[in-house]
Amino acid sequence: MDVLELARWQFGITTVYHFLMVPLTIGLSLLVAAMQTAWVRTGNERYYKMTKFWGKLLLINFAMGVVTGIVQEFQFGMAWSAYSRFVGDVFGAPLAMEGLVAFFVESTFLGLWIFGWDKLPKKVHLACAWAFSLATMASAYFILAANSWMQHPVGIVLDEGRPRLTSIWAVLTNNTTLAAFPHTIAGAFAVAATFLVGIGAWHLWKKSDETGVWRSSLKLGTWVGVVAFAVLAISGDVQGKLMFQQQPMKMAAAEALCHTEEPAAFSIFAIGDVTRPDCENVKSITVPALLSFLAHNDFSSEVKGIQDLVPMYQEKYGTNYPVDERLGELSGKPIDYVPALPVTYWGFRLMIGFGAISAGLGLVMLWLTRGGRVPRGRWFPITALAGIATPFLANSFGWIFTEMGRQPFVVVPNPSGVDGVWMFTAQAVSASTPGEILTSLIALTAVYGALACVEVYLIRKYVRGGVAGVMPGKTDDGALAFAY
Amino acid sequence: METLWFCVIALLWLGYLFLEGFDFGVGMLLPFLGRDNTERRVMINTIGPVWDGNEVWLLVAGGATFAAFPGWYAALFSAAYLPLTLFLLALIGRGVAFEYRGKVDSARWRKVWDTVIFVGSWVAALGVGLIIATTVTGLPIDAAGDRVGSPFAAIKWETILGALAIAGYALVHGAIFLALKTEGEIRERARLMALRMAPVALLPLVALLLYVAGVWALPVLLFAGLALWRLWVGREGQSFAFMGLAVAATVTVLFASLYPNVLPSTLDPAYTLTVAGAASSPYTLTVMTWVAAFGTPAVLIYQGWTYWVFRKRIGVQHIPAAH
Numbered sequence: 001m002d003v004l005e006l007a008r009w010q011f012g013i014t015t016v017y018h019f020l021m022v023p024l025t026i027g028l029s030l031l032v033a034a035m036q037t038a039w040v041r042t043g044n045e046r047y048y049k050m051t052k053f054w055g056k057l058l059l060i061n062f063a064m065g066v067v068t069g070i071v072q073e074f075q076f077g078m079a080w081s082a083y084s085r086f087v088g089d090v091f092g093a094p095l096a097m098e099g100l101v102a103f104f105v106e107s108t109f110l111g112l113w114i115f116g117w118d119k120l121p122k123k124v125h126l127a128c129a130w131a132f133s134l135a136t137m138a139s140a141y142f143i144l145a146a147n148s149w150m151q152h153p154v155g156i157v158l159d160e161g162r163p164r165l166t167s168i169w170a171v172l173t174n175n176t177t178l179a180a181f182p183h184t185i186a187g188a189f190a191v192a193a194t195f196l197v198g199i200g201a202w203h204l205w206k207k208s209d210e211t212g213v214w215r216s217s218l219k220l221g222t223w224v225g226v227v228a229f230a231v232l233a234i235s236g237d238v239q240g241k242l243m244f245q246q247q248p249m250k251m252a253a254a255e256a257l258c259h260t261e262e263p264a265a266f267s268i269f270a271i272g273d274v275t276r277p278d279c280e281n282v283k284s285i286t287v288p289a290l291l292s293f294l295a296h297n298d299f300s301s302e303v304k305g306i307q308d309l310v311p312m313y314q315e316k317y318g319t320n321y322p323v324d325e326r327l328g329e330l331s332g333k334p335i336d337y338v339p340a341l342p343v344t345y346w347g348f349r350l351m352i353g354f355g356a357i358s359a360g361l362g363l364v365m366l367w368l369t370r371g372g373r374v375p376r377g378r379w380f381p382i383t384a385l386a387g388i389a390t391p392f393l394a395n396s397f398g399w400i401f402t403e404m405g406r407q408p409f410v411v412v413p414n415p416s417g418v419d420g421v422w423m424f425t426a427q428a429v430s431a432s433t434p435g436e437i438l439t440s441l442i443a444l445t446a447v448y449g450a451l452a453c454v455e456v457y458l459i460r461k462y463v464r465g466g467v468a469g470v471m472p473g474k475t476d477d478g479a480l481a482f483a484y
Numbered sequence: 485m486e487t488l489w490f491c492v493i494a495l496l497w498l499g500y501l502f503l504e505g506f507d508f509g510v511g512m513l514l515p516f517l518g519r520d521n522t523e524r525r526v527m528i529n530t531i532g533p534v535w536d537g538n539e540v541w542l543l544v545a546g547g548a549t550f551a552a553f554p555g556w557y558a559a560l561f562s563a564a565y566l567p568l569t570l571f572l573l574a575l576i577g578r579g580v581a582f583e584y585r586g587k588v589d590s591a592r593w594r595k596v597w598d599t600v601i602f603v604g605s606w607v608a609a610l611g612v613g614l615i616i617a618t619t620v621t622g623l624p625i626d627a628a629g630d631r632v633g634s635p636f637a638a639i640k641w642e643t644i645l646g647a648l649a650i651a652g653y654a655l656v657h658g659a660i661f662l663a664l665k666t667e668g669e670i671r672e673r674a675r676l677m678a679l680r681m682a683p684v685a686l687l688p689l690v691a692l693l694l695y696v697a698g699v700w701a702l703p704v705l706l707f708a709g710l711a712l713w714r715l716w717v718g719r720e721g722q723s724f725a726f727m728g729l730a731v732a733a734t735v736t737v738l739f740a741s742l743y744p745n746v747l748p749s750t751l752d753p754a755y756t757l758t759v760a761g762a763a764s765s766p767y768t769l770t771v772m773t774w775v776a777a778f779g780t781p782a783v784l785i786y787q788g789w790t791y792w793v794f795r796k797r798i799g800v801q802h803i804p805a806a807h
């Protein structure tokens with residue numbers, strides 16, 4: 001494999017991995033802050049126990065999120081130095097802001113929260129939980145602003161071949177960001193909600209102590225999950241419509257829509273080979289005209305297919321890569337404007353499918369446990385626990401879809417074309433040796449794999465331990481005994 | 485404006501070295517000062533609430549370099565790829581270890597994570613020193629800012645000296661911090677250890693500064709001497725403050741000797757990356773200046789508050805018997 005492929009694998013693996021921790025932290029931190037608020041306001045012990053239990057799982061998860069996040073920040077310079085030089089005037093700013101404005105708050109106030117149970121007044125301690133939670137969302141906003149700028153560059157002019165920032169406000173209020181933020185945050189709440197539902201249902205089935213804690217957790221998780229799914233659907237629709245304008249090829253690839261259709265049908269399920277942009281041998285179960293509606297809010301509108309988009313892209317952005325030794329094998333070769341269709345087509349469907357399952361699961365669980373009932377079959381806990389994976393999968397497939405769908409670009413051209421800024425992924429990598437990237441790819445993957453086992457082991461241990469496992473021990477004399 | 489941002493980056497590195505310097509030191513000293521599990525836990529608890537906040541200084545230094553000097557960020561990080569990878573792995577390991585060490589009540593489990601903290605802290609401290617010495621002494625970079633030659637170009641005697649310098653500083657700084665933050669027997673042992681090892685541990689730092697800046701190494705020597713004297717008479721707080729001045733003088737001397745360059749090219753001075761050449765546009769720097777002007781004081785206030793909340797010394801009597 002060459003440097004480009006290795007660097008892409010590394011970015012993909014480390015980012016998808018990092019984004020397993022991130023949504024759980026974002027979603028759970030707010031729910032824990034809400035539980036603690038309920039406790040502080042009502043004095044009800046049940047909420048205190050909920051805060052302690054879910055807070056513990058939050059901490060185990062957050063540690064992994066932090067350490068894997070450091071890699072993300074350094075990786076751009078290390079493996080993607082040409083990209084960093086090209087976009088540095090714009091892209092570095094939201095990253096630096098994330099650190100200075102959000103991540104400092106997160107790590108400092110989490111430290112205060114962990115160790116401050118007996119040191120801080122109740123309300124100040126509660127405020128630390130909220131500061132932490134809100135900062136995780138602020139983090140998400142800045143990172144999404146950076147990512148959205150790659151999907152849809154704004155606020156810039158072209159200056160000596162590079163984008164130069166002219167309006168940070170435009171970058172921070174990019175409509176791509178405004179649509180991506182609620183979608184991502186709702187995805188995070190879907191993760192946390194299903195986590196509550198799955199673990200709560202399992203404890204109810206086990207007849208663990210503190211039935212009230214599990215019943216409240218299940219109920220909270222269900223309703224948060226339902227609301228999250230509604231927000232996901234609405235924001236996803238808005239995002240989709242934007243993307244039809246901003247990245248028509250990505251959306252055509254999401255549908256594996258080869259030929260322009262008017263009105264265009266939405267494919268639910270395809271049988272056959274979707275890898276070929278000519279759509280030979282593909283049978284698809286479709287809903288007539290739905291894609292037209294998703295794209296333009298109009299059931300009869302035209303949606304451009306891949307075969308018509310390719311010549312448009314070629315005309316605007318060139319037919320061949322420039323001749324440049326840094327491009328390696330791709331130097332001077334024709335540019336393939338079609339993303340990997342099986343990845344985009346199935347990624348898109350799996351995202352929606354798993355998302356819907358996770359929302360439905362909560363409702364089913366709530367109905368099954370209505371009025372104090374608990375199904376006795378083994379299928380019940382198995383379904384509940386397996387369900388925890390679904391929103392994680394939905395998030396991962398969503399990101400894989402949106403990042404793979406913008407290939408071959410790393411910075412996608414803004415079709416309104418005012419700035420003429422874009423960059424191909426092949427041009428973005430460092431002038432490193434394959435050996436260097438391969439070394440870090442293997443090392444990081446191995447370490448991440450080992451740590452995943454540790455995290456799952458710990459989460460399992462504390463889930464099994466229930467409420468009793470997280471309450472301060474009798475020997476606790478109020479000093480820094482809580483965390484370490 | 486570029487010069488201002490060069491100073492801001494230096495300041496962020498200073499904050500990082502001052503703060504994470506002692507938490508590296510605590511980890512590096514873990515098996516030497518902590519005789520049993522309770523003592524090791526006392527040591528880790530001194531940094532428990534703050535190490536994560538300390539580490540953010542590194543992330544912000546990295547992010548700010550990306551935003552203000554993309555050329556510097558891209559060239560340095562891609563050229564020192566393998567050392568940085570090792571550094572990141574060390575940070576991952578020790579970060580997770582702090583959080584996971586106490587989560588299972590088993591001696592073997594704790595031993596594994598203690599080892600990770602120990603090794604991770606050493607590797608990370610050496611790594612920071614290596615990276616800072618690399619940017620000060622330069623790399624074989626070409627006109628495009630790309631490294632020419634071996635992936636190990638960042639490993640040369642100057643950078644190894646830099647690695648030892650920062651590791652040695654972290655050892656002393658960490659021991660003084662422990663003397664300041666603990667009580668009882670361990671406090672006295674930390675104090676004596678700092679005094680005994682300082683002449684050797686600080687040697688590489690002095691050597692590096694003499695090599696880079698000649699006579700300008702003297703202020704660092706002076707502050708370090710004062711720190712040890714105050715420690716000798718049992719004033720740990722003042723000693724710690726003087727170590728802060730020593731590291732401030734170190735960063736000032738190193739970055740001043742670098743200015744107006746940010747990454748010298750050892751191939752041809754014409755390829756050297758300079759403050760002006762590597763910087764972002766004036767508009768971006770202005771935006772970043774506003775963010776930093778509001779953000780930094782806020783960070784200092786609430787991080788300072790954290791240290792205030794956890795100002796009490798910790799001793800073995802605070803650790804419950806269960807662990």
